[in-house]
Amino acid sequence: MYGYAGAILHIRLGHSYMKTNLDESIAKSMIGGRGLGLRLILEMGIPRTINPFDPSSPLIIATGPLGGTKLPLATRAAAIFKSPLTNRWSYSTVGGTLGAYMKYAGIDALIITGSSNKPIYLVVSDGGVETRDAEWMWGMDSVQAEELIRRELGDSSILVIGPAGENAFPMLP
Numbered sequence: 001m002y003g004y005a006g007a008i009l010h011i012r013l014g015h016s017y018m019k020t021n022l023d024e025s026i027a028k029s030m031i032g033g034r035g036l037g038l039r040l041i042l043e044m045g046i047p048r049t050i051n052p053f054d055p056s057s058p059l060i061i062a063t064g065p066l067g068g069t070k071l072p073l074a075t076r077a078a079a080i081f082k083s084p085l086t087n088r089w090s091y092s093t094v095g096g097t098l099g100a101y102m103k104y105a106g107i108d109a110l111i112i113t114g115s116s117n118k119p120i121y122l123v124v125s126d127g128g129v130e131t132r133d134a135e136w137m138w139g140m141d142s143v144q145a146e147e148l149i150r151r152e153l154g155d156s157s158i159l160v161i162g163p164a165g166e167n168a169f170p171m172l173p
Contacts, residue, residue: 003065005106013114017129022108033062034091037080052082055115062109067099075099101157
């Protein structure tokens with residue numbers, strides 16, 4: 001389907017996950033992770049007034065049709081979220097191998113909602129999700145946490161929140 005894997009992984013922290021098919025018309029009209037993520041927010045019917053810290057406010061990580069190819073700069077992924085700083089929908093892009101690893105797992109987008117009552121991290125592989133305890137790395141800087149996770153998981157692509165994300169943790173409901 002035009003370079004897309006054809007799947008969206010919905011993760012509801014503390015509850016469940018579900019894999020759904022990516023609508024082909026969306027894949028055709030939204031080229032790239034940012035367009036796909038913003039379209040998914042529109043499709044979800046998220047109110048513009050949603051509080052960024054509301055557990056139903058999604059964090060979407062999406063990649064485009066060229067993720068997983070050997071083209072330079074094609075493995076970028078986009079994180080789409082409601083910014084607590086501006087209270088507007090925003091995005092950030094990341095390079096490296098994330099877009100490729102998402103495609104290898106058969107996923108075009110992750111939609112993460114919900115909250116956890118303790119620090120956790122997600123391991124996504126082959127289209128499935130596993131949650132693991134992250135309390136043991138709480139307080140570490142991003143580089144330390146990434147190194148320890150990489151030792152545990154081996155060859156992988158890793159995103160960490162770091163101290164800034166940890167300091168917002170008590171604000172979550």
